[in-house]
Amino acid sequence: MEQTVQVDQAFIQPQEHRPRPFVSEADGIPLIDLSPLSSDSVNTAVPETLVAEVEAACRDWGFFQVINHGVSPELLRKAEAAQRDFFALPEEEKRKVRQDEQNALGYYESELTKNVRDWKEVFDIIAHEQDEIDVVGLVLKNKWPQVPLGFRETFEEYTKSVEKLAFRLLELIALSLNLPPNKLNIFFEEANSLLRLNHYPPCPNPDLVLGVGRHKDPGALTVLYQDSTGGLDVKRRSDGEWFRVKPTPDAFIVNVGDVFQVWSNDKYESAEHRVSVNSEKDRFSIPFFLQPASRTKVWPMEELIDDKNPPRYKELNYGEFISARKDGNFKKLEVENIQITHFSRA
Ligand SMILES: O=C(O)CCC(=O)C(=O)O
């Protein structure tokens, strides 16, 4: 039966990228218990079994979930409430803190992924503000809304707590690549890390649109909190099948981004993912993107390179890479959006 199309053409995905009505839930995405980790730096006393679990998850999926991660359930409840209250505000109130091309922080409701509109609205917060305009011409000052009350304090506290977790994960993944655990920390001294609040409203045509179109995250790591609705789909590395990540209460979903793909010389791949929407429920999620400073040069780690494994990437400048990608989020580009493979030596 032909269904009526009730959404604007700009949201409609090309036929081959539309979600199938039933995407299986991924039992395969590993659930990792972080209780053996202390909240301070990871040292070499981390159990080998934990390192092995992380290695297998990064290699086979590029994705895993973590529990006993040190971010308190009370803080998660506070953040969820502040997020709901903000997106429930009238459009004119939200537009007071709207993003523009110079300041890509705050509220935004018309993002594109691969030239198609996403069915979502977002609010972006930078973890570390900078006084100067950055190397790619962006203002890095947060735009805080006046309401809801306590919004700023809640997300400042939340960002600190999740960033701490992100650093423990960075160290753990470094260990899983046989690198010294703190080897990669140096790239985050002036980190560009970003917290994003996502709201996916119910959609009358969930089979024609996506909340976020298929993409890979450009940074080092993403640490994502999702509510109980479900909708995050991940493409499995071995066969390219899409799987839905089953929500686990109070867990975080972790995925390696393009920067880890380069550092690991393709041992770990930045997995493609997307968000499906539904016709009944709002969905909320909060990704934290651990991203190096803009001037950071990224190249395959020398410890992972030898005659059998020559470097697969040219050195790339992180700021130029993300800014080229972000242009595609604002404008419909005539060309294919820039991807990490454009820096490949092959
Ligand atoms: O909402 C989600 O579950 C994922 C969002 C996402 O992939 C992103 O914002 O990069």
Ligand SMILES: [Fe+2]
């Ligand atoms: Fe993503």
